[in-house]
Amino acid sequence: MNKSFIKTYAQAFLDLVFPNICIHCKSPLSGNEQQVCSLCLSKLPFTNNWLHQHNVVSEVFWGRVRVEGACSMVFFEKDSIFQGLLHHLKYKDNPQVGVVLGRYFANKLAGTKFANADVVVPVPLHKYRFRKRGYNQSERIAVGIHEVLNIPVLPDNMKRVKATKTQTSKSRFERWQNVEGVFKIDDPEVFVDKHVLVVDDVVTTGATSESLMA
Numbered sequence: 001m002n003k004s005f006i007k008t009y010a011q012a013f014l015d016l017v018f019p020n021i022c023i024h025c026k027s028p029l030s031g032n033e034q035q036v037c038s039l040c041l042s043k044l045p046f047t048n049n050w051l052h053q054h055n056v057v058s059e060v061f062w063g064r065v066r067v068e069g070a071c072s073m074v075f076f077e078k079d080s081i082f083q084g085l086l087h088h089l090k091y092k093d094n095p096q097v098g099v100v101l102g103r104y105f106a107n108k109l110a111g112t113k114f115a116n117a118d119v120v121v122p123v124p125l126h127k128y129r130f131r132k133r134g135y136n137q138s139e140r141i142a143v144g145i146h147e148v149l150n151i152p153v154l155p156d157n158m159k160r161v162k163a164t165k166t167q168t169s170k171s172r173f174e175r176w177q178n179v180e181g182v183f184k185i186d187d188p189e190v191f192v193d194k195h196v197l198v199v200d201d202v203v204t205t206g207a208t209s210e211s212l213m214a
Contacts, residue, residue, distance in 0.1 A: 102144020
């Protein structure tokens with residue numbers, strides 16, 4: 001019995017005991033699929049606003065902070081596939097979902113100005129929340145982007161120095177107050193003359209990203 005047969009048999013046994021299925025639709029994954037099947041990923045409600053210089057996200061920052069461009073990848077819809085994936089990422093101890101999403105998003109961004117960034121900076125978590133979750137979900141998305149676009153990820157130069165409450169149900173002004181002064185750069189020289197791609201898992205009013213970039 002050769003080694004390749006044993007390996008194939010062992011993998012078949014593992015697939016039977018621990019089936020490799022899509023975390024959303026529960027269908028078997030095939031080929032290079034991980035966590036989420038290609039069909040479910042294709043059904044995400046993509047915004048396509050990364051294809052346009054002026055879009056609803058970039059307009060959020062007009063007159064507030066200077067950015068070369070901004071976009072969201074997916075519309076957040078209640079009870080959607082994306083909400084389920086985000087729930088797995090943030091609350092079900094499944095960081096690999098973020099990497100899978102990051103790769104998929106990066107393929108969408110390839111050929112756009114976002115792919116020309118010098119570094120990727122995930123919005124940091126406060127150390128308390130990081131210890132509780134065990135990882136930064138935005139950093140996992142950033143890693144997926146790096147794997148496709150080969151842009152270095154700098155997760156440690158930006159720190160969240162103040163714990164904040166969730167932004168959910170807060171007004172625009174309350175969201176700004178909630179994140180004012182919460183970020184600190186350890187070494188600002190690292191970002192001099194660099195195009196920085198800031199990655200966050202969710203954007204609403206843009207208050208968090210604005211506070212980070214201010």
